[in-house]
Amino acid sequence: MALTLYELAAGERRFSPYCWRIRMALAAKGLAAKRIPIRFSDKVQLAFSGQDRVPVLVDGDTVISDSWRIACYLEDTYPDRRALFGNAIARGSCRLINQWADRVQLAGISPLVTYDIFRHIDPEDRAYFRASREKRFGRPLEAVQAERDERVHDFRASLAPLRATLGEQPFIAGDAPAYADFIVFGGFQWARSISEFPLLEQPDPVYGWVDKMLGLFNGLARQSPGYTW
Amino acid sequence: MALTLYELAAGERRFSPYCWRIRMALAAKGLAAKRIPIRFSDKVQLAFSGQDRVPVLVDGDTVISDSWRIACYLEDTYPDRRALFGNAIARGSCRLINQWADRVQLAGISPLVTYDIFRHIDPEDRAYFRASREKRFGRPLEAVQAERDERVHDFRASLAPLRATLGEQPFIAGDAPAYADFIVFGGFQWARSISEFPLLEQPDPVYGWVDKMLGLFNGLARQSPGYTW
Missing domain, CATH: 1.20.1050.10 (Glutathione S-transferase Yfyf (Class Pi); Chain A, domain 2)
Structure with a gap:
């Protein structure tokens, strides 16, 4: 599995609205992702992405942040799966x-x-x-x-x-x-x-x-x- | 020319926001329409459409009111022209x-x-x-x-x-x-x-x-x- 999603966590609860947009988009595309919980105090763990906000998606060598950019990336990279936009x-x-x-x-x-x-x-x-x-x-x-x-x-x-x-x-x-x-x-x-x-x-x-x-x-x-x- | 658009008028001014949606949609589709001005006191002239609000589009034998329904009609009836939605x-x-x-x-x-x-x-x-x-x-x-x-x-x-x-x-x-x-x-x-x-x-x-x-x-x-x- 090549995909990893960093998402905001409070214990077992995953509560970022922006991360949920991507959770649903990944599911629509039929893509599984390893999910890494990030607490507010863990944000230094996102430094590799060049910024400090979730969601961050890693797909092989590609690192993308910002839910809108991630959605566009998924649509462009996996166009043959269920459409997020379609045109x-x-x-x-x-x-x-x-x-x-x-x-x-x-x-x-x-x-x-x-x-x-x-x-x-x-x-x-x-x-x-x-x-x-x-x-x-x-x-x-x-x-x-x-x-x-x-x-x-x-x-x-x-x-x-x-x-x-x-x-x-x-x-x-x-x-x-x-x-x-x-x-x-x-x-x-x-x-x-x-x-x-x-x-x-x-x-x-x-x-x-x-x-x-x-x-x-x-x-x-x-x-x-x-x-x- | 088979298309007729009934639109709200004040003298030379055509000022309904709903009619302008359709004026622009017709232009995008490259469709010319005869334009019939309707003043507030003329609304009885729309009785043939079964309601009293502009815009009303007549395309041959078809009568459509409500800007959203007209836009969908134009997209479905003229799909090979420039897309209003596309999917x-x-x-x-x-x-x-x-x-x-x-x-x-x-x-x-x-x-x-x-x-x-x-x-x-x-x-x-x-x-x-x-x-x-x-x-x-x-x-x-x-x-x-x-x-x-x-x-x-x-x-x-x-x-x-x-x-x-x-x-x-x-x-x-x-x-x-x-x-x-x-x-x-x-x-x-x-x-x-x-x-x-x-x-x-x-x-x-x-x-x-x-x-x-x-x-x-x-x-x-x-x-x-x-x-x-």
């Missing part, structure tokens, strides 16, 4: 979905689960995590957590374009899932891996779609340690 | 972009230009327009207009995913424009057709992209009556 228009258009996920979906989820991440990560990671996140949010993690029952309504409202899409078709990519689905699913799987706070509630087409995504590839995501909403 | 993944993924455009972009533009629409439409349309929009906004059109210098900052911020995408690649669909571009461009062309209020300012990758879109198909959109920001 240039899909790849281009998915980049806007990738940016929407990063800047709207993940930015919306982050304050809702940040204290739960703190609770789950290994003790040696906690000082770094608390300091960096409290600087970002401008207040204690406990204060961010205390706002979430109110804040989740805005988060759910921000999913309106996704909700409407999934009310019209089974997957973001249409009748079958592709990389657009893996992008957005990664955010929910991130939260689900580390937090019992229900980001979604039934009835909601987004909830139903997450459930379908959890079952893909023999239940890959559902079987990973996480909570049930 | 099922692109079509599926573009539906999320279509929903984002409707619910974020157009919803953000609407209060910024609604009074300018009122000023431009034909006098017989004004009572209907004022009543329906003031009901939607819950206050006089003049009050909505008065807020726009403040509100435009939130609108520009809401374009962050689009801005980041266009900072990375020339068009939403990648190296060349496709329907994802026509969807989002329609919103800016709507505003530009009817309002001199600058939704975008330089430097902004979105501004540069709008400028490129205005030049497509021999300057189709730039030559249509409108304002320069």
Whole structure:
């Protein structure tokens, strides 16, 4: 097996949304990868990649970081396997979905689960995590957590374009899932891996779609340690 | 010529964002269409389509309404011409972009230009327009207009995913424009057709992209009556 994926870990939990995009993409391509857990305090182990963020994929002599670049690499290197994009228009258009996920979906989820991440990560990671996140949010993690029952309504409202899409078709990519689905699913799987706070509630087409995504590839995501909403 | 497009008109100005999506799609497919102007007070003329909204496309014996359905019809009926999607993944993924455009972009533009629409439409349309929009906004059109210098900052911020995408690649669909571009461009062309209020300012990758879109198909959109920001 030539592939190795470095992914963010808290004990048995693998919770980076960007890593989950690639876990799903690898599964779609039918590619197995050795998985190396990286804690926040292990990031020096990524120095070989020339940067310090997960995911990092190693394929033989090739080292690639950044989930978008990894997805493009997989599509270009393994074009005869199931398509992540399938053509240039899909790849281009998915980049806007990738940016929407990063800047709207993940930015919306982050304050809702940040204290739960703190609770789950290994003790040696906690000082770094608390300091960096409290600087970002401008207040204690406990204060961010205390706002979430109110804040989740805005988060759910921000999913309106996704909700409407999934009310019209089974997957973001249409009748079958592709990389657009893996992008957005990664955010929910991130939260689900580390937090019992229900980001979604039934009835909601987004909830139903997450459930379908959890079952893909023999239940890959559902079987990973996480909570049930 | 077998194609006819019914589009929203205010005098010489054609300002429906949904109609502009189809104008651009027809141009990409190299299809000419007879264009029938429809004012708000003319909507009874659309009764043959079984509904009262533009755009409506008539292709021989086929009548199609709703911009998304028209785009899919054009792609399926004229598959050998330039692709709007090119595959099922692109079509599926573009539906999320279509929903984002409707619910974020157009919803953000609407209060910024609604009074300018009122000023431009034909006098017989004004009572209907004022009543329906003031009901939607819950206050006089003049009050909505008065807020726009403040509100435009939130609108520009809401374009962050689009801005980041266009900072990375020339068009939403990648190296060349496709329907994802026509969807989002329609919103800016709507505003530009009817309002001199600058939704975008330089430097902004979105501004540069709008400028490129205005030049497509021999300057189709730039030559249509409108304002320069």
